[in-house]
Every structure is written in structure tokens, then in C-alpha cells.
């Protein structure tokens with residue numbers, strides 16, 4: 001039986017590339033071959049760190065070989081990616097076929113054009129969903145008969161207490177649903193993108209299979225309540241070396257350089273800190289903040305008075321000098337980027353102050369680190385709801401939204417204290433965080449739910465090929 005050969009098409013953002021690489025590695029370990037297809041820029045950015053056995057890379061230029069820059073027109077970027085990506089994908093499949101190589105299936109990380117090209121060339125196509133099943137379910141129901149149920153609430157003011165009730169989901173308020181439903185949001189153009197994805201799913205092979213970066217213990221009931229679709233949990237798609245590190249003694253504070261080559265100075269600094277004493281602050285690869293908001297974050301951290309490691313990307317907001325710089329330097333470290341999975345698995349980390357991007361949320365869950373959630377847009381609103389109210393592994397900040405400030409320093413301090421300090425709620429949150437870490441690792445290990453599901457998926461293709 002020939003091993004299946006998957007053509008994995010990945011959107012060129014960190015939030016997509018990271019889980020796609022983990023998926024490629026797992027598919028390779030399960031005995032398949034993979035061609036990983038993405039943009040020149042995305043590949044160049046990963047080139048130092050990634051060499052996966054069984055995985056070959058193919059790239060195309062989307063016209064943004066130096067990356068999408070701050071101020072670029074997002075809609076235009078998406079249109080170029082679609083046009084150039086479609087042509088290049090078609091070219092790759094046809095060229096390969098001329099050389100006798102037939103791809104078994106095209107997998108795409110939420111790229112409807114890749115699905116379209118695959119079908120037009122009569123190759124099976126499977127969506128890889130890289131947000132929670134809960135978010136998938138919200139969109140699914142919106143595009144399958146529940147549009148009014150959602151719109152009745154999202155068309156009201158933000159702080160509405162009206163509830164959206166959808167099959168299999170906890171009741172949701174306006175602030176819990178993806179920001180794409182908020183038509184004043186500058187990312188509202190994301191809704192038509194979602195629409196094309198869900199339209200295509202209606203036309204798919206039966207039964208329609210979707211691979212999802214989640215796991216059964218976390219969201220199986222949600223997945224089962226999504227119509228006739230077969231949403232298969234194969235996550236958390238976090239690096240194996242990170243999961244391996246998690247299975248080591250968690251109170252071991254020895255330097256992790258052997259496990260994580262290329263560790264920065266911040267790891268030495270973390271090594272000098274007490275267990276569960278450090279706040280890790282990072283908001284993914286896209287979010288931007290006003291200076292006023294950055295100052296409030298700084299104020300919250302200073303008032304909390306605990307050591308912190310803060311990832312402040314060069315492109316994450318206005319350029320003014322950060323005030324409180326000297327005071328901040330006394331208790332914390334600010335870096336432009338770090339190896340987040342390495343940091344989260346470090347025993348000194350006691351809390352993650354996060355935007356709740358789905359990768360960050362899963363990485364935090366898999367390392368047993370409780371969260372303070374400060375969502376910015378898209379799925380992050382729903383992810384924060386799950387963190388606070390469903391899995392109870394963190395708290396979500398209350399927002400004011402005045403003068404460029406969405407959350408005040410005092411509120412940030414209060415939430416950090418709730419999660420890291422004494423008190424019943426903090427104890428419960430930390431207990432739950434440990435529980436979810438165990439369940440996440442269980443799902444991924446050999447014979448765990450995600451491991452079995454992915455292997456079954458590969459075997460299915462090996463049979464038909």
C-alpha cells in the first residue's frame with residue numbers, strides 16, 4: 001500500500017503556519033508524505049528552525065515577499081494571495097501529475113481557493129480548522145439557519161445581556177461571539193471569507209470531514225452537535241519537543257537549553273525565578289495597541305509587582321517611548337519575540353496575560369498555565385469565554401473602551417492577582433489548569449484520542465489510494 005501524499009496549503013501567518021507545521025510532522029509520523037505549500041515569505045521566516053523528515057516544501061510568491069506590512073491593505077493582500085496562490089497551486093499539481101506524482105488529498109488551513117483548485121482537478125480536499133470547535137459551530141449555525149438568532153443579539157449594543165442560544169453551545173452574549181459579526185469592526189470583511197468556507201463545505205464529499213485543532217476531552221460534545229459534519233479533533237497542535245518537555249518533572253528548574261536549542265537570555269532570567277512566580281505577557285503576532293493601552297498594561301504589571309516577561313513586538317502599536325521604562329526594567333524583561341512554547345513550559349511561569357489567540361490558548365492549556373484573557377478580535381472573544389466560563393482556567397478582563405484605552409491598569413492588576421494570588425477562585429483556576437494540561441497531553445500521546453483519530457484519517461487515505 002503506497003503511503004498517502006498530502007498537499008498541505010498554509011496561510012502565511014504565524015497563527016496558521018505554526019499548527020500547520022505540527023500537523024505536517026504528525027502526518028509524517030503516521031506514515032504519510034507531505035508537500036507543505038506556502039508563500040516565499042512564510043517559508044523564509046521558518047527556514048532556520050524547521051527541517052521535518054517526510055516533509056518537502058514548495059513556495060509561491062504572493063507579491064508580499066517581505067511580508068505583509070503595517071498599513072498594507074488587508075483586503076488587497078487577501079485578493080493577491082487568492083489569485084497568485086490559486087495559479088501556483090494549480091501549476092504545482094499539474095506539473096507533479098506530469099511527472100507521475102498524484103497528491104492524495106489537499107489540506108488547507110482555511111483557504112477556500114485551495115479547496116476550489118483541488119476540486120476542479122478532482123483531488124479530495126479537506127479543511128483544517130485552526131480555531132476551537134466552538135467557533136466553528138458558531139459560524140456553522142450562522143450559515144445554516146441561525147443567522148437571525150445571532151444577528152438579533154449582535155445588532156444590539158456591545159454590553160447587551162441578551163443571550164444567543166445555539167445547539168450544543170453554552171449561552172453566548174454579544175461579547176462572546178467572534179468579532180467578525182460586529183459589522184463596525186475593521187475585520188468585518190472576514191465574514192464573507194467565512195461564508196465561502198461554509199458554502200464549500202456544503203458541496204463536499206460525504207461524509208464531510210474537517211480536521212480540527214482541538215481534542216475530544218475539550219470539545220467533543222460541541223463537535224457532535226454540528227450537523228452531519230465530521231469534525232475530528234487532532235490537537236493540540238503544539239510542538240512535540242514541547243509536549244515531551246511537559247512530561248518531564250515539572251518542578252525541574254534546570255536550564256532547558258538542551259531541549260530548546262537557540263534559547264535566548266530570557267531563559268537564563270526565568271531560571272533565576274521562583275516556581276510559578278512570573279507573568280508571561282504576549283498577544284500573538286497580529287494585535288496592535290495604542291500607546292495609552294500599553295501604558296495601562298505597564299501600570300497593571302507594576303502595580304501587580306511580580307516579575308514578568310513581556311513580548312512587545314516592534315510592529316504592535318504606536319512608536320512612542322514606553323513610559324515607566326525604568327520601573328519596568330527593575331522587575332521584568334521586555335523582548336521583541338521569544339520561543340513561546342519554551343517559555344510557557346518553564347516552571348517559573350505562573351500566569352499568561354494573553355489575547356487568547358487559539359494557538360496561545362492551547363499552548364497555555366497544554367502547559368498548565370492559567371490565563372488572564374484580553375481578547376482583541378476574531379475568535380479571541382469566544383476563546384476567552386471558554387477559558388473563563390467553560391474550562392475555568394483563567395479570568396477575562398473587563399473593558400471600558402475610552403480614549404484609546406480598552407482596559408485599565410487597575411483592572412489588569414486585579415485579574416493578575418485573582419489568578420496568581422490566594423483566594424478560592426485562584427486555587428480553583430490553578431487546579432483546573434493542571435487538570436487540562438493532563439488531558440491535553442493524554443490526547444496527544446500514543447493511543448490518545450487525537451493520535452488515534454489522525455492515524456485513522458491517514459489509514460483511510462492509504463486504503464483508497
Ligand SMILES: O=c1ccn([C@@H]2O[C@H](COP(=O)(O)OP(=O)(O)O[C@H]3O[C@H](CO)[C@@H](O)[C@H](O)[C@H]3O)[C@@H](O)[C@H]2O)c(=O)[nH]1
Pocket residue numbers: 014015016018130131282283284285286287311336337338339340341356357358359360361363377378379380
Ligand atoms: O513571542 C512570541 C509570540 C508568539 N509566538 C507564537 O506565535 C503563535 C501565535 O498564534 P496565536 O496565539 O494563535 O495568535 P495570532 O498570531 O494572533 O493568531 C491568529 O490566528 C489564530 C489561528 O487562526 C487565531 O486564533 C488568532 O485569533 C489570530 O489572531 C503561537 O504559536 C505562539 O507560540 C511565539 O513563538 N513567540
